[in-house]
Structure formats: C-alpha cells, structure tokens
Amino acid sequence: MNMNCIAIDDEPLALQLLKSYIEKIDFLQLENLFTDGLQGKEYLENHPVDLLFLDIQMPDITGIQLFSSLKEKPLVIFTTAFSNYAAEGFNLDAVDYLVKPFHFERFEKAVNKAKELQEFRLNKTKENDFLFVKYDYQWNKIYFNDIVLIEALDDYIKIYQKDTHPILIHMSMKAIMEKLPESLFLRVHRSYIVSIDKIKSWNKNSIQISDQEITISNTYQKQVQEVLESRLK
Incomplete structure (x- = not known):
C-alpha cells in the first residue's frame, strides 16, 4: 500500500532532509514540499493526501493552527525543534512527534506506524483482530x-x-x-x-x-x- 504525502516546514534545509528520508521509504510518494504554511494549507484543501509532515513553529500560521483548520485531516507527523508542543500535538491525534534533529531510524519508525494506521482505516469495515x-x-x-x-x-x-x-x-x-x-x-x-x-x-x-x-x-x-x-x- 502506497501513501502520498507532503511536507511543510519554513526551513529549507529541514525540508530537504525530510525529502531525502521520504525517498528512502518504498511506500511513500512525495507530492509536494512547502516552506510557506498558508500555501501548504491551500494545497491540502484541494489535494487530499494520506500523510502530512508538518512543522509547528512557522510564520503566519503555526502547524497546530493549520492542522486544526483542515476539514479533511490526513494522518500527521509533527516535526519541530520544540519538544514542549508534544502534548498539544498528540491531542490532535498525531501519529507521532519528531523532535529535530532526528535520525532516519526514528523517522522510519514513525512512518511505519502511519502505514499501520492507514491500513487499519482502510480495513476497518472488515473483521480485524x-x-x-x-x-x-x-x-x-x-x-x-x-x-x-x-x-x-x-x-x-x-x-x-x-x-x-x-x-x-x-x-x-x-x-x-x-x-x-x-x-x-x-x-x-x-x-x-x-x-x-x-x-x-x-x-x-x-x-x-x-x-x-x-x-x-x-x-x-x-x-x-x-x-x-x-x-x-
């Protein structure tokens, strides 16, 4: 099962690192990258995705505000340098919360969790164990x-x-x-x-x-x- 995704982060270097990690995961299909949170929000309103990598501290709109405003919410993994937002992020049912800097192994663990949740959503009408x-x-x-x-x-x-x-x-x-x-x-x-x-x-x-x-x-x-x-x- 493939998952299409986008990443939103106002730091270009952080986005490039995410891009390199995403490209190492066979089931992830990167659709777009955004350094502007409002542009990313507009894209999501017209192009639903399965998984969103989202920074929290951004100008104009925070990741928390952006995700809360979405009518159709994808699975989300927050990526941020500030660990004090973790509780607020998980209150939004985030799949995971990655504190920068994070290594590929930690990233891989988070996306595998997202894949399991996506498979569960798709199969929820079936009898799971x-x-x-x-x-x-x-x-x-x-x-x-x-x-x-x-x-x-x-x-x-x-x-x-x-x-x-x-x-x-x-x-x-x-x-x-x-x-x-x-x-x-x-x-x-x-x-x-x-x-x-x-x-x-x-x-x-x-x-x-x-x-x-x-x-x-x-x-x-x-x-x-x-x-x-x-x-x-």
Whole structure:
C-alpha cells in the first residue's frame, strides 16, 4: 500500500532532509514540499493526501493552527525543534512527534506506524483482530485476544490484558465498545466490559473472569444471559 504525502516546514534545509528520508521509504510518494504554511494549507484543501509532515513553529500560521483548520485531516507527523508542543500535538491525534534533529531510524519508525494506521482505516469495515488506542503519547496496537476486561474510571478506561500491565486510556466506554466486535466482548455493567472467551464461570448476578468477580448489573442481566446461553447451544 502506497501513501502520498507532503511536507511543510519554513526551513529549507529541514525540508530537504525530510525529502531525502521520504525517498528512502518504498511506500511513500512525495507530492509536494512547502516552506510557506498558508500555501501548504491551500494545497491540502484541494489535494487530499494520506500523510502530512508538518512543522509547528512557522510564520503566519503555526502547524497546530493549520492542522486544526483542515476539514479533511490526513494522518500527521509533527516535526519541530520544540519538544514542549508534544502534548498539544498528540491531542490532535498525531501519529507521532519528531523532535529535530532526528535520525532516519526514528523517522522510519514513525512512518511505519502511519502505514499501520492507514491500513487499519482502510480495513476497518472488515473483521480485524486488533485495534489501535492512544497512550504514552502514541498509537499502539492491541490484539482483541489479549484483552481480558475493560473497566471505566471517570473519563478514562483501564484495559486489562493477559501477561502484561493494565493500560489507562482517555476514552469512554461507549467509544471503546463501538470498536470491539460484539462476538468477542460483552458489556455486563456500566463500569465493565468483559472478553467472552476469558469468562471462567457465571450466574445470574456475577461473572468470574481471571481472578476477579464482576457484578452483572440489572440493566445488562437479560442481554448477558441471552448471549451466554446462546453459547451453550
């Protein structure tokens, strides 16, 4: 799968370095380079791309302002000399954040991540065996088979996985449930989603999963019973 891309940076030398890196990646097709942020913005409004390499500190318009203004947002990798913008960049769902100067190996890691995300977007209507979630300031792949249960914690969710530590993600239960296959996961409580395959035992009021006993709330009792009893047939 090829990805067409452009780069916007007010420093010509930085653009030339990006160009040389891009040309080393087989699946990247460089469409254009811009030292003027406003010209780059105008180009993007008329020529959608898959991936955008974008500097943050530029005259006339910052990279953050430019990307926020786009109606059709491509995957973006921010490239900047200022690490203090990292949190703001990732709040815009950036694929990665490269702090100058960066070596080719670091660049390659970022674009490979972009490729995985693009493939996921293109195949999202198919039955995948994984999803991408954002934590530790980057997008990470989690396989459905590794998820044991998911717990709601205010504006966050905690994903418990087998053979590793739980991860905390800023996401609602509704949002994560929409990303999970109904055939594999079941909501049993306003605060819990469980992996059906990981259930050890169950009754009308609770489910035993891993070393935890999860209460089945009244709201979900009928649905849980129907789903689990269908597995007995």
